[in-house]
Amino acid sequence: MKSKNITSADVARLAGVSRSTVSRCFKADSRISDETRKRVIEIADQVGYQVNKIARSMITRESDLVGVVSSGLHDPFAVVLIDELITTLQKMGLHPILLDASNEAQLEISIKKLAQYQVKSIIITSGSPSSAIGAQFVSLNIPVVLLNRAGQLDQANLVNCDNKTGSTLAAKIFREAGHTNLAFINSKSSTYSGRKRGEYFEQALSLQIESGDVRLRQIQTDVAGYEGGYEAALKLLKNTDHPTGFYCATDNVAFGFMDAARYEMGKKIPEDFSIIGFDDLPLSARASYNLTTIRQCPKDIARATADCIQSIGILTKPKRTTIPVKLIPRGTVSRVKNS
Amino acid sequence: MKSKNITSADVARLAGVSRSTVSRCFKADSRISDETRKRVIEIADQVGYQVNKIARSMITRESDLVGVVSSGLHDPFAVVLIDELITTLQKMGLHPILLDASNEAQLEISIKKLAQYQVKSIIITSGSPSSAIGAQFVSLNIPVVLLNRAGQLDQANLVNCDNKTGSTLAAKIFREAGHTNLAFINSKSSTYSGRKRGEYFEQALSLQIESGDVRLRQIQTDVAGYEGGYEAALKLLKNTDHPTGFYCATDNVAFGFMDAARYEMGKKIPEDFSIIGFDDLPLSARASYNLTTIRQCPKDIARATADCIQSIGILTKPKRTTIPVKLIPRGTVSRVKNS
DNA sequence: CTGAAAGCGCTAACAC
């Protein structure tokens, strides 16, 4: 168990150089002769020496560790996003430490611990609780990246998908298909993105709503995600004069809505109504849902996040990035029937 | 930016004690008067002092960091498992560092870096590549926990679900429903669990197979997961005398199979055939699949993993745990039609 | 380009 680690001193002795020289061999920019470096690295490899990052961190006061906080992996978009984040960070030589934020108290503790590890940065994904958390880090001088989250924090980097364009697109599709009775489905305890999508949807339709040509209901479900959509369908589809076009805050909400509609109320989609989601999850492309949706690309978000982290120390001002979205037409929107 | 960190020395000075005393206040077991501890902690809180774990790690030679390697978050069971792992570890005061192992070269590098961070342990989930990885850690004296993976590593802790009981259960269900023409669907590049499930399924049916009462085909798909199931259905259901009972290595394979059957071949389930999965994913319970399956509970696996980690240093021998499974009867198995 | 010396912030022996 105590198999004494090989240290830079060992390598130094073996190579007949000083510890400083060994140290310099393992950093990018150092005035050191190629020859020496080569020899030292070779010897290091032979004896299996690896720099002790812990010791290095202590003196450089920074690490390759990055905190990623999310409220679990329950939300399917969080899954694809975090997946992308992990691989992107890994490619940059950074290591993500995952924090679950579904339990706020637990999070508080973990966050403190993170700070103790001198994380290079902390990424907070949508859905995770109070931005007071972010503030804590800002005050600790740890750069914060907020993903699809409100921008109350002036000093945080912001990456947001283009909810406005997304919702405008959705509105356009519904109008072109002749839908005049619409609803936006979201949960009461919505994320920032969800709220914004609803607002922009309404905004895109404001003229038609004022003129009375379009009716828009903002539906707030008690629970979030799939179950929320399920609940909404059960309530909304009871009456015969229900909306014909449903715009859901997320694909996951749409799935719940569709499942309830099909399996509980015997509805057909898109014959009985049209529905549009947001995210474009892998599941949305499957035949079972085949959902028309607004795609926000996790890769783009991850890349933008990487950019934020890379510019740490270079840029003084935090970055704000808007990620483009794209309409993915599939099989859940049809022309409204003339009644 | 350089806002000098508050160190134990600062707290010591303020409290009028030595640095050792401060240090002792932040560890569980230390002969120190309650009074002193209370005062020190109070002062520490006031000035916002937090132990620098990096420095502590350097001397104690261990950290709260745990490596979790998986091949991405593509496999849906990996998602629920890792989710559970994260919350469990977090409750133990440990911090999971996630490594993506889908790219083997990349992984190699990351693994080395992990070692440099003195991780307390490393958890390797099913699906991740070569167990040479595990061996590396064992040689570095870092305890390894293998989840649903082969047990080539003598010195690694093993947590496996009870594939034998699971497959025996599946065989029993099919036989009781009168199915005699069966198939097991798995991918060519199967995980350890997948292979085992196939073997035990065959074993459970061996008597009937020998006597000619039952026919069992072992199907190996080119691709894995959902797409593999899809591919298998397309091939297998073409002929009219196709098997009537399909046992899939995972729920995800079953989903692909069902989708292809329903949406490409117009089949009805369970009218046209019966199907059983393995895992019991959240999706399996939804009306859209309503899949009869063998449940392995991620919570149980996470708990067993936690036990392994907790016994590090106490137990000299690695642990081997088998996690019980349970049949979840839903709507995808029916009595075979008499023809 | 390389080495010597000084310390990062902490804990672990060892005294008292």
Place this chain on the structure above:
DNA sequence: GTGTTAGCGCTTTCAG
């Protein structure tokens, strides 16, 4: 119970 001393493994001035 508490303080003193030493040192974890590394990087970083500062000389040369």
